[in-house]
Amino acid sequence: MxxxxxxxxxxxxxxxxxxxxxxxxxxxxxxxxxxxxxxxxxxxxxxxxxxxxxxxxxxxxxxxxxxxxxxxxxxxxxxxxxxxxxxxxxxxxxxxxxxxxxxxxxxxxxxxxxxxxxxxxxxxxxxxxxxxxxxxxxxxxxxxxxxxxxxxxxxxxxxxxxxxxxxxxxxxxxxxxxxxxxxxxxxxxxxxxxxxxxxxxxxxxxxxxxxxxxxxVGQSRLELTFRGRASHAGTTPMHLRRDALAAAARFMVACEERARQTGGLVATVGVVNVKPGAGNVVPGEVVCSLDLRHARDGVRREALAELLSQAQTFATERQVTLTTTTKLDEAxxxxxxxxxxxxxxxxxxxxxxxxxxxxxxxxxxxxxxxxxxxxxxxxxxxxxxxxxxxxxxxxxxxxxxxxxxxxxxxxxxxxxxxx
Amino acid sequence: MxxxxxxxxxxxxxxxxxxxxxxxxxxxxxxxxxxxxxxxxxxxxxxxxxxxxxxxxxxxxxxxxxxxxxxxxxxxxxxxxxxxxxxxxxxxxxxxxxxxxxxxxxxxxxxxxxxxxxxxxxxxxxxxxxxxxxxxxxxxxxxxxxxxxxxxxxxxxxxxxxxxxxxxxxxxxxxxxxxxxxxxxxxxxxxxxxxxxxxxxxxxxxxxxxxxxxxxVGQSRLELTFRGRASHAGTTPMHLRRDALAAAARFMVACEERARQTGGLVATVGVVNVKPGAGNVVPGEVVCSLDLRHARDGVRREALAELLSQAQTFATERQVTLTTTTKLDEAxxxxxxxxxxxxxxxxxxxxxxxxxxxxxxxxxxxxxxxxxxxxxxxxxxxxxxxxxxxxxxxxxxxxxxxxxxxxxxxxxxxxxxxx
Missing domain, CATH: 3.40.630.10 (Zn peptidases)
Known part of the structure; x- marks a missing residue:
């Protein structure tokens, strides 16, 4: 023994x-x-x-x-x-x-x-x-x-x-x-x-x-770039803003919600870069990451498609453009x-x-x-x-x-x- | 003439x-x-x-x-x-x-x-x-x-x-x-x-x-620090995370919503710094700015109190701590x-x-x-x-x-x- x-x-x-x-x-x-x-x-x-x-x-x-x-x-x-x-x-x-x-x-x-x-x-x-x-x-x-x-x-x-x-x-x-x-x-x-x-x-x-x-798990890793227009934080009323971070923040919230609702799914935004990055300037550009993982590729891909669609909606609502780059898509x-x-x-x-x-x-x-x-x-x-x-x-x-x-x-x- | x-x-x-x-x-x-x-x-x-x-x-x-x-x-x-x-x-x-x-x-x-x-x-x-x-x-x-x-x-x-x-x-x-x-x-x-x-x-x-x-306008400028716990983006399920950015993103969304609902109020998050700032790591710390302005000080202060209370709720829900520093409070x-x-x-x-x-x-x-x-x-x-x-x-x-x-x-x- x-x-x-x-x-x-x-x-x-x-x-x-x-x-x-x-x-x-x-x-x-x-x-x-x-x-x-x-x-x-x-x-x-x-x-x-x-x-x-x-x-x-x-x-x-x-x-x-x-x-x-x-x-x-x-x-x-x-x-x-x-x-x-x-x-x-x-x-x-x-x-x-x-x-x-x-x-x-x-x-x-x-x-x-x-x-x-x-x-x-x-x-x-x-x-x-x-x-x-x-x-x-x-x-x-x-x-x-x-x-x-x-x-x-x-x-x-x-x-x-x-x-x-x-x-x-x-x-x-x-x-x-x-x-x-x-x-x-x-x-x-x-x-x-x-x-x-x-x-x-x-x-x-x-x-x-x-x-x-x-x-x-299979993994998706993406980079999302929200491009709006930098403007004065004091003189630009809310309805005339094209705030890239406001769109990106909605996306981050959607990622957390989707992953919480979907068994086994994890969604992480770990990188956020804001330009110009001053407290009194409405953000003109935000680059952020998305890391999405699940044991079933279908679940992951469906969640990804939905999140990207939501991100596009959040961007469009704010006259912000969205471009995404896939860094990794592993089964x-x-x-x-x-x-x-x-x-x-x-x-x-x-x-x-x-x-x-x-x-x-x-x-x-x-x-x-x-x-x-x-x-x-x-x-x-x-x-x-x-x-x-x-x-x-x-x-x-x-x-x-x-x-x-x-x-x-x-x-x-x-x-x-x-x- | x-x-x-x-x-x-x-x-x-x-x-x-x-x-x-x-x-x-x-x-x-x-x-x-x-x-x-x-x-x-x-x-x-x-x-x-x-x-x-x-x-x-x-x-x-x-x-x-x-x-x-x-x-x-x-x-x-x-x-x-x-x-x-x-x-x-x-x-x-x-x-x-x-x-x-x-x-x-x-x-x-x-x-x-x-x-x-x-x-x-x-x-x-x-x-x-x-x-x-x-x-x-x-x-x-x-x-x-x-x-x-x-x-x-x-x-x-x-x-x-x-x-x-x-x-x-x-x-x-x-x-x-x-x-x-x-x-x-x-x-x-x-x-x-x-x-x-x-x-x-x-x-x-x-x-x-x-x-x-x-x-x-009167102005409030603050710095908010959300402190959670950095962890592996793949191996940490959603319910065991202490994601500082997830809390901060909810706060950013709340700022936009509050300002949109309140005539004349502008709320801007222009700075976001995420640590450790890697795509495959759940954020352990986020420092962000808030710039809040309104022509009536009472409206601004009421909005600020509500937003900070919401930020605290978002943090607490995620086992994240929140500290705030007032940088400017001008009537x-x-x-x-x-x-x-x-x-x-x-x-x-x-x-x-x-x-x-x-x-x-x-x-x-x-x-x-x-x-x-x-x-x-x-x-x-x-x-x-x-x-x-x-x-x-x-x-x-x-x-x-x-x-x-x-x-x-x-x-x-x-x-x-x-x-």
Whole structure:
């Protein structure tokens, strides 16, 4: 039997240890393939060594550690998350999921599993250095080639960054797809499991330690520009104004109302820029953002169409013009039904409440889902805090997640053997 | 009979000529007592010389030109406006009113008036250089002493600026009140008339060339700070948000609604600063401005109290805190009823429509009104434009204003003689 208390201690110790590997003293700041990423890799390789796992870095810098099944031709289950962080991050976003992969392998390594387990530590997920997220998982599923020429703030390309890290520079970009066929291009893949902190307050609000992700939301991100006419705040009567902010404010209110009325919809205006921006001048122009997310693309698109129509009405009523630019329109990703069912059964067997919830943020699982069944287990985020130095997890919650993970592997093994 | 066409031509030519006197080539930028102010003074002194008027600069640099009545002990009517400008100004804001004073004197100088006329070209009204407006008129009514130690961006004080301009430096600050008693401290003052461009679109909207100012609005200016909690736009459901902008947007909508429902009230939110200000982060803090104006202080204060109460409700509903800071609370200034009646009669005699309107901006007349009857005649501002290089007046409107002004002087003369 697994000693969950001890294993939980090792998980938390590993997260704390790796929090020391940073590019900025006093913070956790670990961008894609920075020197601190190499220290994280060495740390995890030594854990893999103790467990007797084969490890390698693939062409895009993903750390991969493999527990080989003794069953000939056994399929592979992938477990992982990412090892990069946002600037001044917490110690658990991403890292926890990779560490959980190692811990789960440690828990089951003595057993005869009918599948191999490969732990994935993705090199890039946050999109900080190259402004596009999911480099690591995209490379794994074979959709990263177009990203090789992206450049960071210093003009260094993805290809050059990979090369500078010492990763098979001679064979790029051809090396990227070749990380794939060995396991993913054939049918011999069971799927992908990612454990991740929720990064939101839902599980805390429900009093649950873990939750099963139903889907990763689809997202619309837009920029709206309301153009009216700047005029004197004292001498322009209300009926002769063309107040861009008055129109934009109605739109903001409509966004909040629509999202409150629509289950699961979140709508956020996070940016508002007002010109000329003086207290005694009626605003002539307002540029604002809209971030709209839902697990069902139809719901999101219907809400978007209605909000844009309302925005146009608010603008027209005030002789204000409206232009909109779509910055992002990303479809939702449902998680694998069979894997979700296994996670629910596992949590139930562990005597835990196990709510379904939607991931409002993007994750590597949505990329992996393009090629295999994918699922996510969320761990409660106290106060919903993430991307912040105070980000944390509760020890008992991590232990719950380990229990669910181990039981998930047992149930999966039964299924594979029964098949 | 006055040749109004020729006189209008001289008014517009004078405005155009003085527009060349500027501190910034290619703009009209003429701050308090800059060298270009001296050129304006010389230009107007030569006009006064042609008219045979005595001129002087008083201690704060107001240009004063006097048409002396031959009636012993005759009272004085003041006519004027200001000669300074905002940066990159138009050619008429302020200047037009001073030039109108000279033109009206020119129109009536051959007649035997039972009052003296003193044309005032105030040296400072815009508040650009020392951040406090109305230096010129405040000095005239004896309330400028406290301003002498104010300093400009270069650390030069009002007192030093006056001294540098060559104005009786040895007797400051005692020289300021002494500009007053000669005419204003006794009862021998008829009042003050100011002609000014409207700086708003009301007269254009009404199809009127001129309008009679009922009152100069009172103003409230506040800063509101809504503090909620920044959180992830994807992972924070609507019911668990503390969105500072959602509260602030409701407040902005309420401001527009309240002002639309209340005759004469204008409410403007011109500044909105959102933190952290990222499209995918629920706003944690919003600082916004409120500018509220009305001709009746009771109406303004009642509206302000209601709006702040609503803002508090919107904040509380979202677990957001609200703090407010009052930046300005200035009472309204009603214009002189007898003078307004004379202006209406004069405009009626000139076969003009002559709407009452409220001044939404501050003017020297509100300072002069502290010591004597004061009135303002507004001239239509095409497109409501002012404080802008494209600010303009229509030639026919200036002619209408001259007709009203001359008739006003005739009617006033009748009243004084009849009294």
């Amino acid at each position: 697994t000693n969950f208390t001890a294993l939980t201690g090792r998980v938390l110790a590993a997260c704390a240890d790796m929090a020391r590997f940073t590019e900025v003293e006093g913070q956790i700041t670990r961008p894609f393939l920075a020197p601190s990423a190499g220290l994280v890799h060495e740390y995890l390789r030594s854990w893999a060594f103790r467990l007797g796992l084969a490890t390698r870095l693939d062409a895009v810098g993903n750390l991969r550690a493999r527990l080989e099944s003794r069953v000939p031709g056994a399929p592979t289950l992938y477990i992982g998350s990412h090892l990069d962080t946002v600037p001044n991050a917490g110690a658990f976003d991403g890292v926890l999921g990779v560490v959980m992969g190692f811990a789960l392998v440690e828990a089951v390594q003595g057993r005869e599993l009918p599948f191999s387990v490969e732990v994935l530590g993705f090199s890039e997920e946050e999109g900080v250095r190259f402004a596009v997220p999911f480099l690591g998982s995209r490379a794994l599923v074979g959709s990263a080639q177009a990203m090789l020429s992206l450049t960071d703030a210093e003009g260094v390309s993805v290809q050059e960054a990979i090369s500078a890290f010492g990763l098979r520079p001679d064979s790029l970009p051809d090396s990227l797809p070749d990380s794939l066929p060995e396991a993913l291009a054939d049918a011999n893949t069971l799927g992908y499991l990612e454990v991740h902190i929720e990064q939101g307050p839902v599980l805390q609000d429900l009093g649950a330690s873990v939750g099963v992700v139903e889907a990763i 939702a990703t449902p998680m694998s039904e069979p894997f979700r069912a296994l996670l629910h059964r596992a949590a139930s067997d562990a005597n835990l409440i196990h709510p379904d919830l939607v991931s409002g943020a993007g994750h590597d699982a949505q990329i992996m889902a393009q090629r295999m069944p994918a699922a996510m287990l969320f761990v409660r985020s106290p106060n919903g805090l993430s991307h912040h130095p105070d980000e944390m997890v509760l020890e008992t919650d991590v232990q719950d997640a380990l229990r669910v993970g181990v039981r998930f592997l047992e149930l999966l093994a039964q299924e594979v053997q029964g098949a | 006055t040749n109004f066409t020729a006189l209008t031509g001289r008014v517009l030519a004078a405005c155009a000529d003085m527009a060349r006197f500027t501190e910034v080539e290619g703009q009209i930028t003429r701050p308090f007592l800059a060298p270009s102010a001296g050129l304006v003074h010389e230009y107007l002194r030569s006009w006064a010389f042609r008219l045979g008027l005595a001129t002087r600069l008083d201690a704060v640099g107001n240009l004063r030109a006097r048409l002396e009545s031959r009636v012993p002990g005759a009272p004085t009517l003041y006519i004027g406006s200001h000669l300074d400008t905002v940066p990159n100004a138009g050619a008429f804001d302020g200047v037009l009113g001073v030039v109108m004073g000279f033109a009206l004197v020119e129109a009536v100088q051959g007649r035997e008036l039972p009052f003296s006329v003193e044309v005032l070209g105030f040296s400072e009204e815009e508040g650009v250089r020392f951040a406090v407006p109305f230096l010129g008129s405040r000095a005239l009514v004896g309330s400028a002493q406290a301003m002498l130690s104010l300093t400009d961006a270069e650390g030069v004080s009002v007192q030093e600026a006056i001294s540098a301009f060559g104005l009786r430096p040895d007797s400051l600050p005692d020289s300021l009140p002494d500009s007053l008693p000669e005419a204003l401290a006794d009862a021998n003052t008829l009042g003050y008339l100011e002609v000014h461009i409207e700086q708003g679109p009301v007269l254009q909207d009404l199809g009127a060339s001129v309008g009679v100012v009922e009152a100069i 309204a200034t009603p214009m002189s009823e007898p003078f307004r009646a004379l202006l209406h009669r004069a405009a009626s005699d000139a076969n003009l429509i002559h709407p009452d309107l409220v001044s939404g901006a501050g003017h020297d007349a509100q300072i002069m009104a502290q010591r004597m009857p004061a009135a303002m005649l507004f001239v239509r501002s095409p497109n409501g434009l002012s404080h802008h290089p494209d600010e303009m007046v229509l030639e026919t409107d200036v002619q209408d204003a001259l007709r009203v002004g001359v008739r006003f002087l005739e009617l006033l003369a009748q009243e004084v003689q009849g009294a």
